[in-house]
Amino acid sequence: MNCIQRLIKRQPKTLRILAASGQLGYGIPENSFNAGLQRKPDFIGCDMGSIDPGPYYLGAGVMATSDAMTRRDLRLVIRAAREHDIPLIIGTAGTAGASAHLDATIEMVRSIALEEKLSFKLAVIRADIEANTVINALEAGRLKPLGGHLDVTAQDIAQCTHIVAQMGCEPFVAAFENDPDIIIAGRACDTAIFAALPKVIGFDMANVMHMAKIIECTSICCEPGGRDAMLATIDETGFVLESMNPDRSATPLSVAAHSLYEQSDPLTFTEPDGSLDVSHATYTAVDDRRTKVSGATWTPAHKTTIKVEASAPIGFRSVLLCATADPRFIENLRDLLGIVEKTTRGLVAGDYQIFPRLYGLDGISPVSPVEPAYRPREIFILVEVIATSETLGLSVTKTFKQFLLHQGFAGRMSTGGNIAFPFTPPELSTGQAFKFVLYHVMQTDDAAALFPVSIEQM
Amino acid sequence: MNPSKRLFDVAKVIRSKNAGPLVISFDLLFRNEDDFAMAVASPNLTTQALSSALGRPPGDLVVIHYPAAFAIKISMPRLIVSGSPGDGDVYGSQQHTPLLSLTL
Numbered sequence: 272m273n274c275i276q277r278l279i280k281r282q283p284k285t286l287r288i289l290a291a292s293g294q295l296g297y298g299i300p301e302n303s304f305n306a307g308l309q310r311k312p313d314f315i316g317c318d319m320g321s322i323d324p325g326p327y328y329l330g331a332g333v334m335a336t337s338d339a340m341t342r343r344d345l346r347l348v349i350r351a352a353r354e355h356d357i358p359l360i361i362g363t364a365g366t367a368g369a370s371a372h373l374d375a376t377i378e379m380v381r382s383i384a385l386e387e388k389l390s391f392k393l394a395v396i397r398a399d400i401e402a403n404t405v406i407n408a409l410e411a412g413r414l415k416p417l418g419g420h421l422d423v424t425a426q427d428i429a430q431c432t433h434i435v436a437q438m439g440c441e442p443f444v445a446a447f448e449n450d451p452d453i454i455i456a457g458r459a460c461d462t463a464i465f466a467a468l469p470k471v472i473g474f475d476m477a478n479v480m481h482m483a484k485i486i487e488c489t490s491i492c493c494e495p496g497g498r499d500a501m502l503a504t505i506d507e508t509g510f511v512l513e514s515m516n517p518d519r520s521a522t523p524l525s526v527a528a529h530s531l532y533e534q535s536d537p538l539t540f541t542e543p544d545g546s547l548d549v550s551h552a553t554y555t556a557v558d559d560r561r562t563k564v565s566g567a568t569w570t571p572a573h574k575t576t577i578k579v580e581a582s583a584p585i586g587f588r589s590v591l592l593c594a595t596a597d598p599r600f601i602e603n604l605r606d607l608l609g610i611v612e613k614t615t616r617g618l619v620a621g622d623y624q625i626f627p628r629l630y631g632l633d634g635i636s637p638v639s640p641v642e643p644a645y646r647p648r649e650i651f652i653l654v655e656v657i658a659t660s661e662t663l664g665l666s667v668t669k670t671f672k673q674f675l676l677h678q679g680f681a682g683r684m685s686t687g688g689n690i691a692f693p694f695t696p697p698e699l700s701t702g703q704a705f706k707f708v709l710y711h712v713m714q715t716d717d718a719a720a721l722f723p724v725s726i727e728q729m
Numbered sequence: 730m731n732p733s734k735r736l737f738d739v740a741k742v743i744r745s746k747n748a749g750p751l752v753i754s755f756d757l758l759f760r761n762e763d764d765f766a767m768a769v770a771s772p773n774l775t776t777q778a779l780s781s782a783l784g785r786p787p788g789d790l791v792v793i794h795y796p797a798a799f800a801i802k803i804s805m806p807r808l809i810v811s812g813s814p815g816d817g818d819v820y821g822s823q824q825h826t827p828l829l830s831l832t833l
Contacts, residue, residue: 322750325812325819419751419806528798531756535748535804537795554797585814626815635823657814706813707750 273392275358276450278313279471286469287312289515290486290501293461295319295344295361296336303490303499303515308351310502310515315352316464317344318487319376320363322580322710323533330432330582330705332371341365345376346383352453353389359453360443360464367580368458369433370399376455377727384729391452393727396443398457400436400721402428405579405713413714417578418535427708431581434709438577439543442722443467449726457722458580460542461487465503474505477569480547482510484540485529485564492529493519509565511557521562523554543578543718545571575718581709586623588704589664591654591672592697593690600689601646603680604629607689611674619666623658652690661700668698736774736831739764745825750811753821754804755828765799771833779803782827 272280289312292299296319324335334341352359365372377395384391406425408414414423428434435458444467446454456464465483470476482503485492490499492512499516512521530537530549540547552566595601608627615625628634631650654671658664676688683689715721736743742758757774759765768774780787785805793802809816818824 323747323820325750327812416751418749418804419810421751421810524798527795528758528800531754531758531795531798531800531802533746533748533754535752535754535791535802536793537798537800537802538793552797624814628817635817636826704814707810710750710810 273450273452274356275447275452275468278358278468279447282472283313285504285506286472286474288465288469288482288486288503288505289315290317290465290489290503291315291348292317292319292344292500293488293491293498294321294336295348296334296341296366297498298340299344299347300499300516301347304347304351307500307502307515308355312357312502314358314360314468315348317348317359317361318363318461318464319361320366320368320372320458324366326582326705326707329367329369329435329580330584331703332369332433333366334372334375335366342379342383345379346387349380349383349389349453350387353391358468360468361453361455362459362461362464364455364457367433367435368398368456369435370397370457371433373397373455373457380453380455381729389729391729392450393729394446394449394451394454395725395727396438396446396454396456396459397723397725398435398438398459398721400434400579402431402434405434405709408713408715414579414711417710417712421707421710423708423711427583428581430583431708432584432705434579434581436577436579436713436721437543438722439463439718440467440470441544441719442724444471445719445722446724447471449724451726462542469505475507476545476571477547477567478505478509478565480540480542480569481549481552481564481567484547485512485526488529488532490514490516490519491532492526493521494525495519496525509563511561511563513561517560520560523556523562526562526564527554543572543575545569574714575716576712576714577718577721579709579711579713580707582705583708585704585706586657586659587661587664587700587702589656589658589661589668589698589700591652591668592699593672593675593692594649594651595690596649597685597689598646599682600685601650604650607675607678607680611671611678614674615667615671619663619670621659621663623656623663623667625667625671626655626657628653628655657704661702665698665700672698734833736768736833737829739768739833743825743828745821745823747811747821748804751807752804753807753824754802755825757801757803757828759799762799765796767833768801769794773831773833774801782831784827
């Protein structure tokens with residue numbers, strides 16, 4: 272029997288859960304992770320992805336984290352889990368959790384197992400979903416954007432490079448039955464990584480989900496917040512939170528405030544397995560670094576809904592990076608950008624969009640309601656071009672650059688050039704560009720079938 | 730109560746962040762119950778007042794008071810989906826600035 276089944280069979284009354292990372296691959300702080308291991312956790316959980324970094328990583332099938340740091344973090348948690356012979360559960364592999372991300376992660380795990388001479392049983396849970404399944408849901412009126420506006424057609428869905436569904440606890444529970452040591456899942460709810468094992472052991476689901484909701488971000492719920500490993504100790508009376516970095520304190524206020532993070536509603540959370548209501552939860556200081564939580568309520572879902580996510584390519588992105596310090600050029604900048612765009616369009620034929628961003632004026636806010644009262648001393652100009660090909664995009668940015676550099680205007684003094692380049696080439700191609708097509712909730716009758724489990728002996 | 734107190738001086742945290750790629754959410758966190766109560770009572774932090782500060786119709790905003798954390802949560806749909814062409818803030822973490830100049 273391997274470590275997951277041993278833990279489930281043991282039926283502990285108290286469970287210690289070590290959250291190693293909220294986003295594996297950026298560098299897990301090692302001291303606090305090791306401090307967590309000394310506390311003899313019953314299992315280790317790691318989140319490895321998020322929708323936050325935007326549509327590119329899901330669409331392109333690549334990780335947001337670097338190869339070297341991802342391997343480093345994977346090695347750290349795998350070695351620790353095997354050394355202590357405790358379960359390791361990793362969710363949303365490779366940033367976005369589609370098969371491309373999952374396969375790249377598993378390949379890293381294989382080479383780490385080989386290099387470290389480790390043998391273990393790995394369960395892999397896939398989260399890819401066929402376009403036709405989603406199109407059928409759309410046509411049956413069982414697909415709704417989550418929280419905001421995102422219109423979608425069957426044709427849009429068909430153009431997506433990867434479509435993932437976000438698994439709740441059930442697929443993890445199915446994987447437990449295969450008696451693995453380590454589970455690596457595709458797109459998963461952050462909570463499921465930490466909730467599935469306590470759920471199967473039989474802890475109260477309200478406490479389990481509330482605990483999972485907080486520790487999936489490791490020490491962000493602390494004062495001051497950080498990325499250090501977090502320990503949750505759950506029993507029948509609730510759960511206690513403690514950061515494994517002694518400089519971070521989980522206070523009643525900091526823990527309660529964490530409910531706000533990346534949520535539109537701090538009081539109720541909808542998960543595939545049900546919904547959590549924390550409006551009557553209590554947060555009590557155990558000491559100055561630990562807080563005990565209890566009192567949330569849990570309502571199991573009577574109809575399973577899952578979130579589906581997908582991105583589709585929209586062309587190729589190239590950017591021009593330059594800046595200006597000339598007051599007269601700055602004064603005329605908006606008009607001049609319009610003139611240069613017109614000139615560029617007259618010279619470079621093809622289908623493309625140009626988005627100039629003027630950092631110092633309104634680079635962050637898409638539409639500035641009022642012109643700022645004063646002109647900044649310098650403005651950074653980022654011209655983003657989305658074109659049907661990489662070569663077309665670079666033709667646009669290069670031509671735009673040259674005409675912006677030498678564009679004449681009444682009262683111009685800077686006839687040597689209107690803009691400064693921090694380096695050359697100032698035109699860069701960032702490759703294919705994507706946009707979100709799906710961020711929807713889909714009703715389904717058979718969620719388990721969407722998340723197949725496979726086993727590999729390392 | 731000083732009616733001209735600036736939110737920027739009273740609040741501990743004024744922040745924005747995506748709540749998924751379709752929604753932008755704002756948190757106003759206060760240091761203690763008194764400051765939170767003052768904010769909740771302020772005519773300048775009603776849904777109507779916030780909607781004009783954020784330049785969106787009141788029907789787009791959801792405002793939730795969260796006493797356990799002395800916090801006010803505001804959320805609204807994004808006009809441009811995170812990372813779509815024309816978006817300038819993929820994480821939505823720099824959209825809070827219109828709230829900085831509010832008074833309580």
